[in-house]
Every structure is written in structure tokens, then in C-alpha cells.
Amino acid sequence: MQVRSDVPLAELTTLAVGGAADRLIEVETAAELVAAVRDADESGRPLLLLGGGSNLIAPDEGWPGDVVAVRSRGIERSGDALTVQAGEDWDALVAHTVEERLAGVEALSGIPGSTGATPVQNVGAYGQEVAQTITAVRVYDRAEKAERTFAPAECGFAYRDSRLKREPGRFVVLEVGFALHPGELSRPVGYAELARSLGIEVGETAPLAAVRDAVLALRRGKGMVWDPADPDSRSAGSFFTNPIVPADRAVEGCPSWPAGNGAVKLSAAWLVQHAGFGRGTRDGRVGTSSRHSLALTTEDGATAAELLAFAGKVVAAVEERFGVTLDREPTAVRP
Missing domain, CATH: 3.30.465.10 (Uridine Diphospho-n-acetylenolpyruvylglucosamine Reductase; domain 3)
Incomplete structure (x- = not known):
């Protein structure tokens, strides 16, 4: 295990916000991971687990304990x-x-x-x-x-x-x-946008490599493939989940899909855009991606507080206009 002190969490997350961790412990096996967790628990030190850092909003005040970075391979x-x-x-x-x-x-x-x-x-x-x-x-x-x-x-x-x-x-x-x-072929493609990009019908299959290439191209077009050189990928991907509501509460004009039990899943991206937060909407050092309204991005010097405040404005606007509450996808942790 490698142990370092005062490591900025902003350097370890794709949103690039967050203060320093008291101790960063990098573990390379499952046994080391268990040992590090047990050590923190037994000593009473606050514990934060860190994987790829792509779904985490780290606190501005840092982490006053152990951050265990999971680097196990196999x-x-x-x-x-x-x-x-x-x-x-x-x-x-x-x-x-x-x-x-x-x-x-x-x-x-x-x-x-x-x-x-x-x-x-x-x-x-x-x-x-x-x-x-x-x-x-x-x-x-x-x-x-x-x-x-x-x-x-x-x-x-x-x-x-x-x-x-x-x-x-x-x-x-x-x-x-x-x-x-x-086999050489994918599972049946169940998403219309992907099927169109592959030139097939929903429910048909395609070569595995072609599906992977098509998905990567779609995601890159939305700034949702992590690339340190691409400011639009400085995000957690989709910041809000697609809300599921009773079918009788579907929003007119909003794309929706059956969600079972008399419910439908609404397009969070459509709701965000039509609530006044289209692509490239900025508020200081945070805002929506220039390529996809559902991704919130940060600039150098941005803080978790700024990001969460902007997200709160989006949630409030969608609720006021459409009566639908958006749920955040990334996790915001507190010491």
C-alpha cells in the first residue's frame, strides 16, 4: 500500500473539485483494500472510498481522514x-x-x-x-x-x-x-439512437466492435468520454437521472419511454433544456456542457459549492416549470 498526505481530491476526480485528503492510501489487491478499511474503522478515522473518481463531488474542505483509492487489478x-x-x-x-x-x-x-x-x-x-x-x-x-x-x-x-x-x-x-x-455479434440493440447510428432496427444485432465504436462516437459527440484535453468532458457524465413518473404526469412534448407499472421515464436532458438551461449555459466557473445539457462541467478554480448551487438552480427551474423533481446522479460526500 502507498500512503500519501495532503493530496488534493480535485486531482483525482473528473469534476476536478475538492480539497485535500489527510491521507490517501492506494491499494492494489482486495486483501489490501479490506485491511485499509478495517484499519480506518478500528482507528475511528473517517473513510472515503475512491474508484475512478467519475461519480464523485468531493468536498471543498477536503477529507479529514483516510481516502482509500482502489487500484486492484485482475x-x-x-x-x-x-x-x-x-x-x-x-x-x-x-x-x-x-x-x-x-x-x-x-x-x-x-x-x-x-x-x-x-x-x-x-x-x-x-x-x-x-x-x-x-x-x-x-x-x-x-x-x-x-x-x-x-x-x-x-x-x-x-x-x-x-x-x-x-x-x-x-x-x-x-x-x-x-x-x-x-460470439461475434452484440446483444439485441435496444436504444433507438444507437440503432440508427448502426443502420439497423431496434432489436437487431451488430458486430461487437461496431457497437463499441458507435457508442464511443455518440458519447464523444456529447463530451461524455473522459479526455483531460476536452473541457466538455470535465464532468460526471449525466448529472441527473431520467425521472420516472406516473404516465398521467408525463410532460407534453417531452420524450418518454415505458417504465413499467403504469409509469414512464422522461428525458432529463429535454427537461433541463426547456427549463432554460440549454447547452453552454454558464454561471461563473460552472455550467452545462456546450455539447449536452445533461452534463454539468467545471472550469479551473471551481468549487463543489458552486457546482451544487448551479445544480440546485436547475432542479428548481425544472420543478417550477414542469412539476418534476430531478435526482442527482453523482454522489456529493461530506466529511
Whole structure:
């Protein structure tokens, strides 16, 4: 384990905000991760887990304790199943599955962050969610002080949600198991925008590499592929989730999709734009991306307080105009 002091969290997150951590501990194995968490718990030091830093709004005052950066690596294959260490880069894993001709996560290309974070948020995009392929999540339970393995049903997966997210801080993801599908072709494409870019109909398949390339191109066009040289990618991707409302509360003109149980999912991007926050709307050093209204971006010197204040204005405007409440996707932590 490597331990450093007074490391700015802004340097470790894609939103580039946040003060310094008292101690940054970089762990390279699951055993080191458990040991670091236990040490912080037993000593009473505040603990913050950090993966890829792509879904985190770090506090301006820094972190008065231990920040454990998960850098564990390893991908084990058994047939069509993979067991992946929590610190593996997610997009690198997706690229690996495409190279190995394993389908199931190809539409999740270009999403920044670590593999261990994906089941917490039930990461999804372009018609796929990780819950569709996850077979097991091994965790360290800080309450029970023991390692546990959750089956998918025990994870309580929902839209951008899981049991791991609903009990924040309790479970530390160590590794994730996936069951994929062998072959040259993708799973049926379930997202209209992606299908159009591939020249196919919704429900049809395409070569794995073509799907990955199409998704990356779509995401780059929206500034949602992390690139330090691209100011529009200085974000957490989509800042708000698509709200789910009863069908009779659908907003006229807003794109929507069936969400089951008499509900529909509304386009958060449309709501944000039509509430007065179109692409490139700025308020000082924060604002919407010039390429996608759903991504909030920061400039040099921006603070978490500025970012959250701007996000609050967006939420208030959408609620006032449409009567719909937006939920934030990235996590804002407090010491």
C-alpha cells in the first residue's frame, strides 16, 4: 500500500473539485483494500472510498481522514464468465470483452470509472445495464466486519440504484462476476439512437466492435468520454437521472419511454433544456456542457459549492416549470 498526505481530491476526480485528503492510501489487491478499511474503522478515522473518481463531488474542505483509492487489478475467465477486481478500469474491461468476443456490456463503452462502482449505481447506457450481466458481487461488510457475496437478487438492482447504494458506506465492493454471451455479434440493440447510428432496427444485432465504436462516437459527440484535453468532458457524465413518473404526469412534448407499472421515464436532458438551461449555459466557473445539457462541467478554480448551487438552480427551474423533481446522479460526500 502507498500512503500519501495532503493530496488534493480535485486531482483525482473528473469534476476536478475538492480539497485535500489527510491521507490517501492506494491499494492494489482486495486483501489490501479490506485491511485499509478495517484499519480506518478500528482507528475511528473517517473513510472515503475512491474508484475512478467519475461519480464523485468531493468536498471543498477536503477529507479529514483516510481516502482509500482502489487500484486492484485482475480479470479471470471461466468459460463465458468473468470475475473482475474492483479497481479494473471499466472501459478497458468493456474493450477486453469485445476483443474476447463476449457480448453483454458493449453498449456501456466509454463510461469512466472503476468496475467496482458499476453495481453500486447499476450503471447503464444505450439500452444496457450492468444488472443484466452481473452474477455476483463480493463485498466487505463494514457492519458485520466480514466478507460476503451477493447474488443479483440480493443486490436489489433498480434504475441507477442498488442495495449497495441505498446503504451508503456499508459495503466495500471487492470483485464483480459477469456472465456474458460468446460470439461475434452484440446483444439485441435496444436504444433507438444507437440503432440508427448502426443502420439497423431496434432489436437487431451488430458486430461487437461496431457497437463499441458507435457508442464511443455518440458519447464523444456529447463530451461524455473522459479526455483531460476536452473541457466538455470535465464532468460526471449525466448529472441527473431520467425521472420516472406516473404516465398521467408525463410532460407534453417531452420524450418518454415505458417504465413499467403504469409509469414512464422522461428525458432529463429535454427537461433541463426547456427549463432554460440549454447547452453552454454558464454561471461563473460552472455550467452545462456546450455539447449536452445533461452534463454539468467545471472550469479551473471551481468549487463543489458552486457546482451544487448551479445544480440546485436547475432542479428548481425544472420543478417550477414542469412539476418534476430531478435526482442527482453523482454522489456529493461530506466529511
